[in-house]
Amino acid sequence: MTSITIDHNCARAEVPLVPLICKVKEIVPQTSDVASIRITSLDDTKPFEAKPGQTAMLSVIPYGECMFAVSSQGADYLEFTVKRVGYVTEQLHALQAGDQVGLRGPYGNWFPYEELKGRDVLFVGGGIGMAPLRSLITYMLDRRSDYGRIDLVYSGSTRDDLVYYDDIIENWPKIDNMHVHLSVYKGTPDWAGEVCYTAPFLESLGIGSEGRVVVLCGGPSLFKTCLQSLVRLGFAESDIITTLEMKMKCGIGKCGRCNIGSKYICLDGPVFTMEELKELPGNVH
Amino acid sequence: MKDGERFRCWDSCMFSAYTEMAGNHNPRPTKMPRVRQRFMHKLCFFEDRYGKMLCVGCGRCVEKCPVALDITMLIDDIQAVDLGQALATEGA
CATH class of the missing domain: 3.40.50.80 (Nucleotide-binding domain of ferredoxin-NADP reductase (FNR) module)
Incomplete structure (x- = not known):
């Protein structure tokens, strides 16, 4: 078996400092303190493609921003599963469908999904x-x-x-x-x-x-x-x-x-x- | 949002809240890892990554330190420590 090698320093968003204004499509409660927040762009398209394991910066205007893993993706949304543990996540959980948020990304490298094939x-x-x-x-x-x-x-x-x-x-x-x-x-x-x-x-x-x-x-x-x-x-x-x-x-x-x-x-x-x-x-x- | 306010405040990697995460976990919870991060970043980590040291040797921090914490003495002290021994104790 070949050992797994992971790419590093391989992914940078093109404009990493300018948040893209997006909106909340839907919030799916998972547990008492975890919810999945689905984000879509203002014209109802997917903000960007993210590879498995990549992350994005989600900002709740004007409270602050945090980095989250993209937990899954749909045809027109990115889903972030967030646990309510602090100031920003508290605000994220209080959002309603249609509310605007800032989004920048995708950041980081990804799980080696190509090398895992057949394993x-x-x-x-x-x-x-x-x-x-x-x-x-x-x-x-x-x-x-x-x-x-x-x-x-x-x-x-x-x-x-x-x-x-x-x-x-x-x-x-x-x-x-x-x-x-x-x-x-x-x-x-x-x-x-x-x-x-x-x-x-x-x-x-x-x-x-x-x-x-x-x-x-x-x-x-x-x-x-x-x-x-x-x-x-x-x-x-x-x-x-x-x-x-x-x-x-x-x-x-x-x-x-x-x-x-x-x-x-x-x-x-x-x-x-x-x-x-x-x-x-x-x-x- | 139509208007806002620019808010800036001092922060320092030597403060315990610097690396504290939501949920209270702190990767550098005590003074030891924070001091290590400060000096290692200045003299080693940054050089490893970008090929330059973050100290130009001007001596201002030695001259102006209110508690007379001399970085050159700290480096001498670190050199005198048996690194293998220190790391083994830390891991325990």
């Missing part, structure tokens, strides 16, 4: 980590025959915190050669599945490392524990791909917040293999 892929995610993973999952499902077996190991705090519930419960398990493994951290009476943290759950599934590539996205503790589990399961660090778009602030390498050593997540990333990240000084998260 088995294991997705590991937790909570809102589903947002960037979903862009690649939907891309692969649209071209199902190009890819091997797909496994999704996904966890949330409780049953009500699982994002894209309909897809992970109803739609995706029915797809040929796709296996969805779900767990929650805290069981409730309406949850019949596993109650387990992601890392031990991942180890209990008996998914082999032979020829398989992992795409990992989650919070700092999930990231750390699952990484250890994946190494124990025999995965090579060059076959573990992750995205660090949550660290990005300005998106153009000026502000000095996202960097790990001399690598800027916004200019070189956000998609890296673990092999590349372990060469950097300091902690990943």
